[in-house]
Amino acid sequence: MAAQSTIPVVVNGACGKMGREVIKAIAATEDITLVGAIDKNPAVQGQDIGELAGCGPVEIPITSDLEAALVMAQSEGTAVMVDFTHPDTVYNSVRAAIAYGVRPVVGTTGLSPEQIKDLAEFADKASIGCLIIPNFSIGIVLMQQAAQQAAQYFEHVEIIELHHNQKADAPSGTAIQTAQMLSEPNKSFNPAQVEETEKMAGARGTTTADGIHIHSVRLPGLIAHQEVIFGASGQIYTLRHDTSDRACYMPGVLLAIRRVMPLKSLIYGLDKIL
Incomplete structure (x- = not known):
């Protein structure tokens, strides 16, 4: 044939x-x-x-x-x-x-x-x-790979994803996948420094099983954007990907x-x- x-x-x-x-x-x-x-x-x-x-x-x-x-x-x-x-x-x-x-x-x-x-x-x-495929952008794949490397050296990390206000689900599939890629056996992120209290529910976003916070923003004018922010004493390491055209x-x-x-x-x- x-x-x-x-x-x-x-x-x-x-x-x-x-x-x-x-x-x-x-x-x-x-x-x-x-x-x-x-x-x-x-x-x-x-x-x-x-x-x-x-x-x-x-x-x-x-x-x-x-x-x-x-x-x-x-x-x-x-x-x-x-x-x-x-x-x-x-x-x-x-x-x-x-x-x-x-x-x-x-x-x-x-x-x-x-x-x-x-x-x-x-x-x-x-x-x-x-x-x-949660995200078809090559740039997002490169961001996730860089975040995986950084996760080996940082204990504190949060993810912020920003999308247009017609997106029906939150967090985005890309943010969930990114958090999954950062997970390592027997490792948890963001060890508590103080006893936190949310004065308004959801102020700290959602939290994965291993402690990664994910925050979702929905606004007209946005398309799809994501930041992965790592923190350590004296330094911040930020990875960001922005979409300007589908x-x-x-x-x-x-x-x-x-x-x-x-x-x-x-x-x-x-x-x-x-």
């Missing part, structure tokens, strides 16, 4: 800000072909997704029927579903994609550890590759679409496929 010439892709959440960027990125590639655009907004049903995304007509109408799009994509060959939807719906969408033999590339955050474990087991049984995520998205093809199981994090 001849190898398929392009990768068929369905974009779930196609009309969102990230979805539209994915549509434009796919339209500019030669080895990836858009075959479906899913969005629940009734006002856009039937419209050409290329025109809505701003890259010109692509002759793919927007539909709300994910399962029909998955069936059609699977008939085109080994296919991929890119998901940028909502924490409330992403789990069911990913399970549906795996059930239909379509490989999910998931940028939606908010999945619980239990849901990720269940999806990993489901993907293993189906021998279907799945990528869950186009910065597209090289990571396209890489994930290509890398998920031969996989037979679920992988979490962009760093695992670089």
Whole structure:
């Protein structure tokens, strides 16, 4: 059997800000072909997704029927579903994609550890590759790697993540993943110096099991930003990543679409496929 010439892709959440960027990125590639655009907004049903995304007509109408799009994509060959939807719906969408033999590339955050474990087991049984990527930015991967190194030498660290005020989940998946990457066996962070009292609940953010504080900011005008701040006697070491345009995520998205093809199981994090 001849190898398929392009990768068929369905974009779930196609009309969102990230979805539209994915549509434009796919339209500019030669080895990836858009075959479906899913969005629940009734006002856009039937419209050409290329025109809505701003890259010109692509002759793919927007539909709300994910399962029909998955069936059609699977008939085109080994296919991929890119998901940028909502924490409330992403789990069911990913399970549906795996059930239909379509490989999910998931940028939606908010999945619980239990849901990720269940999806990993489901993907293993189906021998279907799945990528869950909290952040598709190469810069974030480099920041996390630098933070891992710093965590070996600092006992005090806090994470501040800042996003637009339409983001539904907090803390961000990137902040949670960063905290997980800093964790070391038998090590805890931020040993108490005084007995703290929060005069207002949540003033110190949320705290991981090993003592890392995470703070979430939601404001219009922001896109996605993160600081990892380490402190020690006489010094502060700050790592910061700022997003000024969602186009910065597209090289990571396209890489994930290509890398998920031969996989037979679920992988979490962009760093695992670089």
